[in-house]
Amino acid sequence: MASSQASEPSAEVLKDLHYRMVRIRHFEEEAGKLMEQGKSPGALHLYIGEEAVASGVMVHLTDNDQITSTHRGHGHLVAKGGDFKKMYAELFGRETGYNKGRGGSMHISNVDAGMLGANGIVAAGPPIAVGAAFSNKYLARIEGRDRMDVAVPFFGDGATNEGAFHEAANMAAIWKLPVVFICENNGYGEFTPQAEHQAISDVADRAAGYGMPGVICDGMDAVAVWEAAGEAIERARTGGGPTLVECKTYRFVDHVGLRGIGLHYRTDEELEEWRARDPIPQHEQRMIEMGVMTAEEIQAVHDAVMADITESIEFAENSPLPDPADLLNDVYTPTAAS
Amino acid sequence: MTAADAPAGRQLVYTLAITEGVRQALQEEPLAFMAGEDVAGAGSVFGIYRGLLAEFGPDRVIDTPISESGIIGLAVGAGATGLKPIVDIMFMDFIGECMDEIVNQLAKMRYMFGGKATLPVTVLTMSGAGMNLAAQHSQSLEAWLCHTPGLKVVMPATAYDVKGAIITAAREPNPVFVVMCKGLMALPGDVPEEPYTLPIGKANVIREGDGLTIVAHGRMIHEATKAADILAGEGVSAEVIDPLWLQPLDTDTIINSVAKTHNALVVHEAVRFGGVGAEIAAQIAELAFDSLDAPVGRVAAPFSPVPFSPVLEQTYVPNAERIADEARRILGVG
Ligand SMILES: Cc1ncc(C[n+]2csc(CCOP(=O)(O)OP(=O)(O)O)c2C)c(N)n1
Numbered sequence: 209m210a211s212s213q214a215s216e217p218s219a220e221v222l223k224d225l226h227y228r229m230v231r232i233r234h235f236e237e238e239a240g241k242l243m244e245q246g247k248s249p250g251a252l253h254l255y256i257g258e259e260a261v262a263s264g265v266m267v268h269l270t271d272n273d274q275i276t277s278t279h280r281g282h283g284h285l286v287a288k289g290g291d292f293k294k295m296y297a298e299l300f301g302r303e304t305g306y307n308k309g310r311g312g313s314m315h316i317s318n319v320d321a322g323m324l325g326a327n328g329i330v331a332a333g334p335p336i337a338v339g340a341a342f343s344n345k346y347l348a349r350i351e352g353r354d355r356m357d358v359a360v361p362f363f364g365d366g367a368t369n370e371g372a373f374h375e376a377a378n379m380a381a382i383w384k385l386p387v388v389f390i391c392e393n394n395g396y397g398e399f400t401p402q403a404e405h406q407a408i409s410d411v412a413d414r415a416a417g418y419g420m421p422g423v424i425c426d427g428m429d430a431v432a433v434w435e436a437a438g439e440a441i442e443r444a445r446t447g448g449g450p451t452l453v454e455c456k457t458y459r460f461v462d463h464v465g466l467r468g469i470g471l472h473y474r475t476d477e478e479l480e481e482w483r484a485r486d487p488i489p490q491h492e493q494r495m496i497e498m499g500v501m502t503a504e505e506i507q508a509v510h511d512a513v514m515a516d517i518t519e520s521i522e523f524a525e526n527s528p529l530p531d532p533a534d535l536l537n538d539v540y541t542p543t544a545a546s
Numbered sequence: 547m548t549a550a551d552a553p554a555g556r557q558l559v560y561t562l563a564i565t566e567g568v569r570q571a572l573q574e575e576p577l578a579f580m581a582g583e584d585v586a587g588a589g590s591v592f593g594i595y596r597g598l599l600a601e602f603g604p605d606r607v608i609d610t611p612i613s614e615s616g617i618i619g620l621a622v623g624a625g626a627t628g629l630k631p632i633v634d635i636m637f638m639d640f641i642g643e644c645m646d647e648i649v650n651q652l653a654k655m656r657y658m659f660g661g662k663a664t665l666p667v668t669v670l671t672m673s674g675a676g677m678n679l680a681a682q683h684s685q686s687l688e689a690w691l692c693h694t695p696g697l698k699v700v701m702p703a704t705a706y707d708v709k710g711a712i713i714t715a716a717r718e719p720n721p722v723f724v725v726m727c728k729g730l731m732a733l734p735g736d737v738p739e740e741p742y743t744l745p746i747g748k749a750n751v752i753r754e755g756d757g758l759t760i761v762a763h764g765r766m767i768h769e770a771t772k773a774a775d776i777l778a779g780e781g782v783s784a785e786v787i788d789p790l791w792l793q794p795l796d797t798d799t800i801i802n803s804v805a806k807t808h809n810a811l812v813v814h815e816a817v818r819f820g821g822v823g824a825e826i827a828a829q830i831a832e833l834a835f836d837s838l839d840a841p842v843g844r845v846a847a848p849f850s851p852v853p854f855s856p857v858l859e860q861t862y863v864p865n866a867e868r869i870a871d872e873a874r875r876i877l878g879v880g
């Protein structure tokens with residue numbers, strides 16, 4: 209197992225990590241309430257508790273780098289610069305949403321920024337990311353660039369039991385593609401604990417079977433994720449091939465929605481233990497101690513994010529619904545006239 | 547006698563009828579087991595298997611990893627070697643993950659082996675739109691299965707039929723897909739307490755009539771019945787047939803009805819092009835051409851993925867009004 213090189217994040221990076229995490233947290237808390245008030249149709253899988261993972265990875269990526277996401281995809285899009293207006297509008301099924309209301313939570317995407325979609329199919333992302341990485345390597349070659357764009361699939365512990373994950377990891381490794389596999393190990397696939405769905409406790413152990421480095425980091429610590437992901441992403445960019453980075457994390461709310469379907473599959477003690485490691489207050493404490501931000505400045509970030517959210521929800525609620533006459537649009541790309 | 551005239555028996559909602567069907571299948575057959583994602587500890591994300599783990603224990607009610615290929619492969623291997631697998635693929639959309647095991651293994655093994663293997667496998671899966679779950683959690687893919695020789699496919703849309711379908715499938719020595727309808731989970735109905743089966747390949751005549759035959763399956767049987775009510779108010783007597791078994795299909799019941807009514811309308815929630823309705827319409831055209839007063843009509847989903855936005859989804863899924871409209875068009879009335 210490769211150990212990540214210790215390097216110090218700048219004040220700017222610390223603030224950036226914080227900003228992304230705070231945006232995710234408030235976006236998700238409000239989205240969860242909207243779902244439970246019946247204002248956001250369908251099912252929302254919330255990212256609350258796992259913010260450090262998306263944020264720690266995304267700080268290293270530009271809009272030219274791609275990610276693939278999961279059913280739990282809002283946090284990935286927010287961290288990749290997602291616009292709250294277009295996001296809430298999508299959750300509400302409005303024409304002004306990122307997917308014009310056609311996809312909703314489980315398919316929310318922003319192809320322009322390299323966000324190749326949340327996904328309703330578990331483990332669908334890694335093979336698609338391998339395709340994007342193939343494209344990145346191919347284009348870098350024909351354009352004569354020695355630094356490549358990187359593709360980053362996010363996926364859960366449960367997803368690593370799908371054949372699709374295995375096929376993607378193997379292909380990325382044999383072709384040394386610029387992929388960084390980010391496993392968000394939150395200890396459960398739906399309601400099944402990891403110990404019952406796989407016979408290992410570290411998903412990173414699987415990396416050896418593909419011939420790629422496997423790294424474990426604290427997924428409740430944005431700086432730890434930033435460090436581990438940074439090293440893997442730089443290696444991928446410069447032709448060193450893929451890495452599997454496992455982030456140990458936890459979802460604070462239920463599999464779907466805030467309260468979920470009321471199954472008692474996690475103990476209160478376990479929940480409390482992880483909640484005590486909430487990535488956001490932890491990070492804020494560190495910044496205050498380091499003198500990077502004051503408590504007042506931190507509060508101002510939260511306030512600004514909340515103001516953006518209030519305005520964005522209003523925008524979404526007042527946005528037009530899709531026109532049923534457009535139902536068949538976008539099934540196909542129009543064929544160019546010959 | 548129609549269901550409406552029958553004395554009311556014990557009422558059970560669709561979800562609990564599913565549970566009872568699986569419970570009785572496991573009770574009567576010690577070689578039967580159930581496996582799938584979150585079927586044991588959680589009793590399924592739909593709550594349809596609650597209590598089974600407690601009753602039968604972890605050797606017979608088994609949580610699998612998220613591995614649909616593995617789940618169907620498990621059923622093929624265990625079925626071919628003497629067990630009676632009952633497996634669950636949570637959302638029908640996920641059969642995409644395991645189509646090789648379904649199409650190339652489960653369906654064909656017996657034939658390829660010259661009849662030397664038996665595959666007593668039951669696959670339970672939940673289909674259908676209407677809950678704003680978007681393009682990958684709302685599909686009705688029964689046509690994929692019906693196109694594959696070696697599989698039997700039943701699509702129960704009442705509490706009575708879903709329990710009966712499960713027990714029938716579990717006792718059957720062939721692979722049977724029980725395609726359930728998530729839009730009907732809260733639907734109550736008469737469900738006898740004792741185990742019972744359904745005749746394989748036998749349609750339900752839900753309502754008799756002599757002016758038009760409406761053949762509808764899955765959740766659409768309820769919309770077709772509503773449409774028949776609307777039409778009755780306009781003096782049109784529609785017969786509503788639920789094939790129930792899509793493979794094998796009860797051609798006789800459909801053809802006999804069309805011979806009586808001279809008009810036919812086929813309805814389903816799946817995409818119209820290449821849907822099961824296309825096969826039914828073709829059979830009517832082949833076998834009852836001389837009886838028809840008008841071309842066979844069809845009401846089904848348009849040729850697009852299931853959209854998320856509720857306004858679009860409502861347009862997408864067929865309903866009673868559209869069925870009644872199409873009936874009027876066929877009959878040249880209204
Ligand atoms: C192919 C497929 N199988 C099953 C499901 C149902 N499902 C949705 S999320 C989920 C659990 C995923 O667990 P994990 O990958 O650990 O992600 P987490 O939800 O913990 O973030 C399952 C089984 C699905 N969406 N797709």
Ligand SMILES: [Mg+2]
Binds near residue numbers: 364366395396397398
């Ligand atoms: Mg998980």
